[in-house]
Amino acid sequence: MRANSHRWIDSLPQTLGFSHVTLDRLAEKRNDAVFLEDARHEPMSRTFVLAGDVPVVRRGDLPLDPLFKFADVPFATEIGEPIFLGLDDGHPRFVVTLPESVLPLIAEQQDIKAIDLRSIAVQGLVTTPHMNMLATAKALAAWHAKHRFCANCGAPTHPTSAGWKRHCDQCGTEHFPRTDPVVIMMAIKDDKCLMGRSPRFPPGMYSCLAGFMEPGESIEDAVRREIFEETGIACAEVAYHFAQPWPFPMSLMIGCIARATSEEITLDGAELDDACWVTRDELRQMLAGTHPGGMQAPTRMSIANHLMREFLEMP
Ligand SMILES: [Zn+2]
Incomplete structure (x- = not known):
């Protein structure tokens, strides 16, 4: 962006999934065995429970409760050392990981259930701080497992x-x-933005382009390279907007907007089914679910949705 079109972001969009942090990680206490033991036995101490990498929650009204006392952790015969996440509102929060093999047993329970984190996020089933803690828990559990x-x-x-x-x-x-940086970006030109369709997307859905950063690249370089590789569009300036932890399995989505200097799309058929320029009016229709051609925006919890909204706010 040119300097005069930059918009300062003073807070993250409320609906951006996994991003709202209330946890004090207290990293300096991670090697303090006495502190950790006391924290585990504090009356308000609670733990998140993963079965493999799937969160276990209590059934009930929304938001669902994903916290357990250590004594109440289901099928807890094989708990290893819990992961200490930190303090939430002064109270210790941990994660225990149960083997994936308990999933069929959990499915038979009346009071708890296992739900994959993507569904929890898309449907907004837990509070936003718990969403962030579960993202941290899942990414750590995935790293330990691999x-x-x-x-x-x-x-x-x-x-x-x-x-x-x-x-x-x-x-x-x-x-x-590990945290693996992924650039996710929208190329814009005049009144239009570039949207792509991955073969993995549900019918009608278009989104921002994205790709893993490579060694030796700046964020800006990765943004320009990915856009060019996937669509043949050249870009000049790149502006960072906001980022989102993306625990599938352990990425950080770095959201950017880039100024395109060319318009003719040359599709990389391996990555994308389709790519096209979308006007602001069409983008509004996609976000409202009223696009006459059936084009759909990604869900509100995703960073792509918020980059699309950013473009509509830009002068
Ligand atoms: Zn070694």
């Missing part, structure tokens, strides 16, 4: 620092949880 062996020497590793590291006793390497 990093059981040392990438340096191949020996088994074990969790330390209340679940925020893994250590290899064989070679001494410490392994830290």
